[in-house]
Amino acid sequence: MRSDDNREIAEEVDLLVCGAGAGGMTAALIAALEGMDVVLAEKTAQVGGTTSTSGGTTWVPGTHLSELAGVPDKVEDARAFLDSVVANRGGARLREAFLDSGRAAIEELDRKTDVKFVASAAHPDYLDGPGAAYGGRALAPVTFDGRLLSPQDFDRVRPPRREFLGLGGMMVGRNELGALLSPFSSVANLRSTIEIVGRYALDRLRYRRGTRLLMGNALVARLLHSLRKENVRILFEAGVKELIVEHGRVIGAVLEGPAGERRVRARKGVVLATGGVCWNRRIRERLFPAGTRDYALGPETNTGDGADVATAIGARFDDGGDSPALWMPCSSYRRPDGTLAVWPHIILDRAKPGIFAVDKNGRRFVNEANSYHDFAMGQLASGAIPAHLVCDAVFMRRYGMGMILPGAGNLRAMLRAGYVIEAKSLAELASKIGCDPKALAETVDAYNRAAASGVDREFGRGGTVVNRFNGDGEAGGFNPCLGPVGAGPYYAMAVRPADLASSAGLAGDEFGRVLGEDGEPIPGLYACGNDLASIFRGTYPGPGTTLGPAIVFGWRVAKHAAGKLKNIAAAA
Structure with missing residues (x-):
């Protein structure tokens, strides 16, 4: 490890947290509740990171919120589920700590802060x-009134992706979309539309932009509001x-910004929560599969700073197991101003009846109704990068596809933008996407x-709970x-x-x-x-399985720094 060069340290605190996403903000908030002097250092001018642009769903098994929602969840069921999903890939001790602390972390946030969730009665793993849940584990952030923040702090909340905002700045929930479109x-639809x-x-x-904050934006705003309090x-x-x-021993960190360097000593520790490796070009080139290195959904300022500074002093870097990243299939096009519009295909189209995906040969390669991560893993396994989602005009009008919403009101504009391809026949479509027309016709017949x-004997589409949940039972x-x-x-x-x-x-x-490289802390x-x-x-495993551990381990980090985790049996 490199030693300090004895340059002057500007200030001293108990805990220095680097990065203001869900994990870092939770760590800072819980540390403050434990009476620590905390500084939260954020690289950008806004809080939230990837959390702000996410759906905000947070996967935490066994919480009191599942009981309040009438779908009580048991930790032992979640343990059995994770044992079946993760199997022998390692990490059991950390997962046990997550399961052990999830309920306590959510209860404390609920009781002592403005960070509020509600358990979804229906949001399957x-x-x-074994142990899979239909509801109760996925926690949704409660809508937040941004007017409770000062105007300056409201502007500090990173906004959602432009593609997810209506009328230039309005957030809309999934369950509200139907009313706004009709x-x-x-x-009831008219009343809802007028109100929103x-x-x-x-x-x-x-x-x-609108101050009615939902999803990940609501979670970040609630964390910021609580930190200010x-x-x-x-x-x-x-x-x-x-x-x-x-x-x-790590005793502090050098922070850098427009005003220059700032050296902070941290008596109880430094917490790295800088957003992951996201846009770290060196790590992407080394670990990420070909065809994925130029596309990421996180902010471009997430450049793997935490990994870089930690490995520079001898920290061990883990390749992530089955995959270095968690994926979403995304469509995109260039706006007139040159920026890239990106749409993650999460739930609105892939599982609906009448759409399928093909590889470069015009053949299906995956169960299209699987989770976004598993769909993308199917792309990686088969080399289907890009893949093409294919549908007919009836499907397009009924469900939309990507940024083309139900009703297809913006279809012509999206055709002109090159976002979607139209053809009168399957043979013409095959020619335009570069696949064998005979193979595409056979795929449609099958x-x-x-x-x-x-x-679906080939891929089992519609054969799982989450498949059917995201499909259309009224079709x-x-x-x-x-x-x-x-x-x-x-x-x-x-995509x-x-x-x-x-x-x-x-x-x-x-x-x-x-x-460290020796396996010791x-x-x-x-x-x-x-x-x-x-x-x-x-x-x-389920919706929100990045945010759940981020919040729970943010809580655990703060509790450990405060000396409060010594007697937790699962962590012994």
């Missing part, structure tokens, strides 16, 4: 197996440049036979995920895997302490969030 179909759009119109008289100091535009080591019988077929592809015109949309979070990261123990150094290697070893 992404895989079937406001005059019922009195009216509130947004009033907001725009004073704010740059606890008077936690937040340093903006202060990225971590270097760790200060003295006699083998798919339609499966739709007629309700059984009238035998299988909610299978429906016929009819006459043209036909449409195709290219590529993009990482939504890191699986690879710093090796850590059950307390979130970073491990580096004194004074912690990691959480995407900086800590995934406890699920490259698998993706």
Whole structure:
């Protein structure tokens, strides 16, 4: 390990947290509640990182919120589920610590802060197996009124992706989309539309975007609101440049920003929560598969700073198990201003009846209704980068595809932008996407036979709980995920895997302490969030399985730094 060069240290605190995503903000908040003097250092001018642009769902088994929602979840069931999903990939001790502390972490946030969740009664785990849950484990952030923040702090919350904002700055929930797309179909839809759009119109008289915050934006705003109440100091535009080591212990860090360097001593430790390896070009080139290195959903400022400064003093870097990243299939196009519009295909189209995906040969390669991560893993396994989602005009009008929403009102504009391809016949479509027309025709015939019988013998589409949950049970077929592809015109949309979070990261123990190359904890150094290697070893068990561990390990890190985890049996 490198020793400190005795340059002057500007200030001293108990705990220095580097990075203001869900993990780092939770660590700072819990540390403050434990009476510690905390500084939260954020590289950018806004808090939230990847959390702000996410759905905000947080996977934590066995919480009191599942009981309040009427779908009580048991930790022992989640343990059996994770044992079946992760199997012998390693990391059991960290997963046990996660299961042991999840309930306590969520209860404390619920009781002592403004960080509020509600357990979803129906939001299944992404895989079937012993102990899998239909509801109760996926926690959704409660909608937050951004007007409770000061105008300055409201602007400090990183906004959602532009593609997910309506009317230039309005957030809309999944369950509200139908009403907004068909406001005059019922009195209830009209009332909902007036309330949502009216509130947004009033907001725009004073704010740059709507203050009705949902999903990941609500979670980040609630964390920021709570941090302000606890008077936690937040340093903006202060990225971590270097760790200060003295006699083998991390005693602080050098922060860097527009004003220059700032050296902070941390009596109880430094927490790395800088967002994972995301845009770290060196790590991407070494670990990421070909075809994925130029696409990521995290902020471009997430450049793997935590991994860099930690490995520079001898920390061990873990490749993440099955995959260095967790993936979403994404479509994209260039806007007139040159920026890239990206749409993650999460739940709105792939599982619906009447759409399928093909590789460069015009053949299906995966169960399209599987989770976004497993769909993308299918792309990687088969080399289908890009793959094309294919549907007919009936599907396009009914469900939309990607950024083309149900009703297909913007279809012509998206065709002009080159976002989607249209063809009168399957042969023409095959020519335009570069696959064998005979193979594509055979694929459609086989798919339609499966739709007629309700059984996909090739890939099992519609055969799992989450498949059927995201399908359309009202479509009238035998299988909610299978429906016929009819006459043209036909449409195709290219999708590529993009990482939504890191699986690879710093090796850590059950307390979130970073491990050295010798497997021993580096004194004074912690990691959480995407900086800590995934406890699920490259698998993706359910909705929110990045945010759940980020928050729980943020809580555990703070408790350990405060000396409060010594007697927890699972961590012994």
